[in-house]
Amino acid sequence: MKCEMIRDLLPLYIDGLTSEESNVEIEKHLRTCKECRIYYQEMTGEIQSATPISDEEIQDVELLRKIKKRNRRKVAGLLAASILVVVIVLSFVFSQTYSRVKFEDVQIDYGVRGDKAYLSIESEPGYELWFSGSVSENESILKILSARKIGGSGKDIMRWEDELGTEDNPCRWTIEFQDKTIVIENGELVEEK
Ligand SMILES: [Zn+2]
Structure with missing residues (x-):
């Protein structure tokens, strides 16, 4: 029919x-x-004045969906690329501003004052020192991590002071630099390696 x-x-x-x-x-x-x-x-009345959807219109919708999907993928790619750029720039800036510290980059002063041993480490002018370390009753280990250029003429001075220990159990400071490790016991340099 x-x-x-x-x-x-x-x-x-x-x-x-x-x-x-x-x-x-x-x-x-x-x-x-x-x-x-x-x-x-x-x-x-199953459909209220609905207009039939032609195949052409369906194709248009499909196309639109595909374009959207493609755009989304493009956006994700761009985002990943820009994050990568930021990481590269930051690590470059970091390597320019933070530098590893060699023994000769600092001024070290140590000795005994009264019944106390002292130690001071002084940066070059315009630098700030970063360190990590562990401290126990008779031994301190300091790792000089990096120096950061902050400009100006001020020096960063780190000072330690501790009661003198006995010969068997001395006040012992181990200081690690990039190229050298020194050990100071009761205010005296006892080891350099
Ligand atoms: Zn028909």
């Missing part, structure tokens, strides 16, 4: 006025013909 005939019959079909034979034909057609099905659904 042609679409036009089906559509002419649809109002009767909906009211239950069509013959069994016609009903079979109409239902068969509705199963296979999308446009008539939509027309029928509009008439019965």
